[in-house]
Amino acid sequence: MHPASSLSRAAVAIPAVAAVLLLTTAPAVANVALTPVSTDPYTDAQAQHQSEVEPDTYAFGNTIVSAFQVGRVSGGGSSNIGWARSGDRGATWTHGFLPGITTNGGGTFGQASDAAVAFDAKHNVWLISSLGISGSTVNVLTSRSTDGGLTWSNPVTTATGANDKNWIVCDNTSTSPFFGNCYTEYDITSAGDSIRMKTSTNGGASWGSALAPGGSHTGLGGQPVVLPNGHVLVPYLSLSDTIRSFRSTNGGASWNSTVLVSSISHHDANGGLREEALPSAEADAAGTVYVSWSDCRFRSGCPSNDVVLAKSTSETTWAAPTRVPIDATTSTVDHFTPGVGVDPATAGSSARIGLTYYYYPTASCTAATCVLDAGFISSTNGGSSWSGATMLAGPMNLSWIPNTSQGRMYGDYISTSVLSGGNAYPVLPVATAPTGSTLHLGMSVPTGGLAVTGGTNTAAVGAAAAAPAVRNGTVRTTAR
Template identity: 25%
Template sequence: MPSAFGAVAQRTAASGPSPFGPGPCNTQPQAGTLYQASELEPWVDVDPTSAADADGPDLVGVYQQDRYSSGGARGLGTSVSTDGGTTFLPLPADELPRFSQCAGNPLYERASDPWVSIGPDGDAYQIALSFNDTANFDNAVLVSQSPAASDGRQWSDPITLKRDTNPAVFNDKESITADQNDANYVYAVWDRLVFPNERTRGSSPENTAAYRGPTWFSRTTNGGATWEPARPIFDPGQNDQTIGNQIVALGDGDLVNIMTVFSNDNRAGRRGGTIAVLRSPFPSRGSSWSGQIGISRLGTVGVTDPETGAPVRTGDIIPEIASDERAGHDEVYAVWQDARFNGFQRDQIAFSSSTDGGRTWSEPVRISTHNDTQAFTPAIRVDGQGNVGVTYDDFRNNDPATPALETDVWFTRSTDGGRTWGEERVTPTSFDMRTAPVARGYFVGDYEGLGALGTTFYPFSSESRGTTDVFATTVQTPFTSPTYTPSTTEGAQPASAFPVIKGRPIPR
């Protein structure tokens, strides 16, 4: 299959050799298989203050560095670009945020769930889940800040938003959002799983049935100088949880938090997974939140190797959200994995939109183009003209006759709010998913990165090509013309047809 046409350009390796070196850097031996020099689960943001730079805008990308099969990584890597993504500089260990022992934090053996957001003043914020895997189950949500003048090269000592030393409590899947409307406000959100103490017996609570998983929140109102005490903003109830919490700020100042809500009982007929949002209307800026507003049932069936049936770990339970950040706008868009479009046989990319700030949502449609293969791990952003861009992976180029599981990254864009789409290939050649680290399946990340500034999109993806590395791309005008109009009836399924998806405590 030919490479991408026109719009996709400037393919760059954004990660390099491990900054931690080949030798051990933890205080004690670690369990699980170490995938040395693997970089996965990337996220990226673009500095809005650098839009007019002659060499192109500044980007900061983050990722798991040296993944373990049993959860987390030796640390979180950071790569910076000051030329619009033409080149990236991976930071050495002594310049990384101190999220783990290998990066200089003596308290935590591992780090996971990297995320970065850059504010309207150019200050960047990284957030991490830091935890111990062998010594105890201490875990914490940490934030580090980089001043605009350093272009992502200097990071503060981490501030702890929430730390738990009780092995019956675990924080998970945190994200961070700098409010583009006001540089003083930055928001952090995550789920916090709480298990009965008597059920854990000092060991991992992964298999414990009784638990709670509310959404927790913290914010700074003074540009990172201090952070408010973390607090729960939504509790789905006993044996239920949220995951994939992510906040966007709208052009009118409202906040919207997307999440998957798992109900393990059948109250209100909602057993299983639901994609939902919480709203914080302006001028609250997170001080108060609405109740749950449903977008759709979650109909993922997961992803497997089409030849062997081996699991492929993807973003199957992690929704993604993007807002139109232009002043006065309140459009919001969501994507996630869903198999409703083919009788729950294969995951595709579902898309839904809201034109009233997340209060109501359109019926989901399929925006992945090949319904006969599995599509997964979408990312979504809106550019400076209100155009919607989505990246995702699929297996359409897989050849059963080869030893590889050929996988590709695709970019699709809509200029009309999701009614029509035009798609291009991001990967110049397929990568082999079977060479990815194994962590409950072949794994390049529960999510991938996508930035946007002006009319340029910046895909930031992890791919396995012998080693697992992060690659950056630019997608810019002239974009391909719309070639695909999603069906508005293809996904119609009765509620009884949806798979009953249960919560997954501590996926790490």
């Protein structure tokens, strides 16, 4: 790792509430043991406690950092942003809560939302991007850690206004011409979800001008990934019900027009669950980008979703999506909210992929009868074939997770990080039955991680991949 940046900050890093969590595991509710890594400590009246939702993860070397909402507020956001961190490849974990954002952490915002994690190897800085919410004001914020994710600074203001669904990534390839650049994506809700990008060259201490990609670019959930040559690709969910992407080839000085990744065919989950076909994206060591989302194109009549995976064939072209073979297309299962991870040291036909997702065993359920599970599947050949699926958590009743203005919510997205040569680590919202009005939804990890194994279950490609988009709902125009 490189020395930390010597740039000064107005906010001094302060200790967060943190404690090493013992490796005592929660009772195995499915096929794996889970280790709890965080719970909601707050009691403010605005939120539904105890709840933690919507985790992102990032891994670099032996360190894994996750960030998530803590204390979900029905109308949007949460009581604060929490974090969980392991410095020994997932063996032990510490956790805490970010300072300087909401009033719970000594800040001024009423709520916080949409946490995303990155690491800047050039400046040796971990970054958590989030939204600070006060009424109609929604600012994009960046919290920084210069001690490996153990303590965090008060946030840097990255963008002001009425914004949504931020993501963050850094260029960690030492031979890249833009090594040390970090990129934040967000959309402006007051401008019809018009997408913007900002670049930092000093470890997130300051951010450049807001730039838009060329052409039409309204959408949500643009997830930037950096290629080994320093180019940046940003797949996102467009408001026209397609997955599209755009790129920069000059370190974020400008962003090209968007191109089509794929149409979408999506079944909105039953039971009033909040979920959407937001993409999850990662790149391998050779620069191939993998994008996954939930899609019903392979199931006649669109009764439920599979997880599909599209791979880039160049920086501007994409292969048709393939179906991840979790189960048969005739099954009753509805799969959604995938989080894809790729071993950063692998590529192409040897790429090691871990994919976590949530699902209903029976798609045709109601708010009273739907049960929610989490699963995992993996590939060791770039997604040409897959292992058998593993149930990670569940069953969970929908009444066990917080309610929002857009439905019951465990998160609009989840994440999986695959360690170089090692196991996969998703950080998962896992619920047990409430005690009265008090929820019990906290963050857990599979104890010791999940082995990334190959298998003979073949991914499917069908003519339906070119079918027009159909759905039984609409794309939301806000994700916070």
